[in-house]
Amino acid sequence: MHAFRADGGSYTDNLIGTLLAIFGNLLVSISLCIQKYSHVTLAGTKDTRAFYRTKTWWCGFVLTCLGEGANFVSYAFAPLALVAPLNAVSMLTSSILGLIFLREKSRLKDFARRYGLSFLGCILTIGGTYLSVAFGPNSHEKLKAENIVRHLVGWPVLLYLLLEIITFCLLLYFYKQRRSNYLVIILLLVALLGSVTVITVKAVSGMLVLTIEGTMQLDYPIFSVMFVCMVASVVFQARFLSQACHLYDSSLIASFNYILSTIFAVVAGAVFYLEFNNEDALHICMFLLGVALCFLGVFLITKNRKKTKTFEPYVTMDMANGVPTIHDKGLVDFNGSFSYGALVNNDGVAPATLPVNQEQPPVISRSTDGVSDLKKD
DSSP states (O other): OOSBOTTOOBHHHHHHHHHHHHHHHHHHHHHHHHHHHHHHHHHTSOOOOOGGGSHHHHHHHHHHHHHHHHHHHHHHHSOHHHHGGGGHHHHHHHHHHHHHHHOOOOOHHHHHHHHHHHHHHHHHHHHHHHHHHHSSOOOOOOOOHHHHHHHHTSHHHHHHHHHHHHHHHHHHHHHHTSOOOOHHHHHHHHHHHHHHHHHHHHHHHHHHHHHHHTOOOTTSHHHHHHHHHHHHHHHHHHHHHHHHHHHSOHHHHHHHHHHHHHHHHHHHHHHHSOTTTTOOHHHHHHHHHHHHHHHHHHHHHHHTSOOOOOOOEEEEEETTTTEEEEEEOSSSOOTTOEEETTEEEOSOOOOOBOOOOOOOOOEEEEOTTSOEEEEOO
8 A cells, every 4th residue: 555645645644633533532532421420429429529629520621631632633634524523433432431330230121222222323433433534535735824825715715615604694693683592503503613613723733733843834824813713713612502502402412513513524624625636436425424324323322312301309298207308200210329411320319308496495375274285386
């Protein structure tokens, strides 16, 4: 196998970018599980510390930073269309770690019926990831400032950005003025911002790598423009995602956000960086098949997750002991355990009781014949 293609693209660079993206997504998934475990541990004990004062939470935070850093650097080596579908690795790892942390003891038949879709989704995601990596675009270009400016002023990119701006303004009008809080509208806004994010991240990451290698790129105005656009798009993405999380289930958001963001990222890579120009029809079709399998796998993984139900307590009075007891209305079945996301803390949490002072002052009532009786409530 040749080390380089005729167009100068390097298989080694693509391999480095792919491995960095996979490693980064693995670290992000592990870090999220560690942080969830920190929250569960605090909730299941009488520890009054805040979550950010625990070592486990900070360990997860450090791993998150390392994982996101690896993802950031991966854009400098591999094409956007190759890195974007690899976010499915994060959901795949989260699903596997969630099943491990559940530690449920059930029959094989019940376990297969409950988690069969998740296993099928994992298999499809693994197969789709392999196809997308094996048949993905292999074009690689040194992201110098001159090359980025040349791409930016090309008419396909200008037309693409114009269509994105018009679509974004229309969606924002319906979302803000018409109060159309549909999930697809919010996630389309996130995906449109995400396409700008991946374009700018690849440019900033590529120029930083070239600067570290000895070719200064940070003094060009295009670097500052790309950096500002990257930060702004990330901030507004997080804002729209936060609003979506207040309205809809997080599993549904994760699934559709991955699908829409990946589609727009692949299109952005094809238009802005011309990543599919030197690919034949067979490679493109196999790559699209792999991406479609990843979409289906992620959908099945998130579909099997339990939806979060609110805890609505009610209070009853134990007439024998005079102690009020807090119960659930039946919306949530704790079964003596506290759940948080994919993790479950089986600490046997008993129903909470409120102490009541049973020693009430005696009430003196005088009967008609003058004899006093002492009565207690």
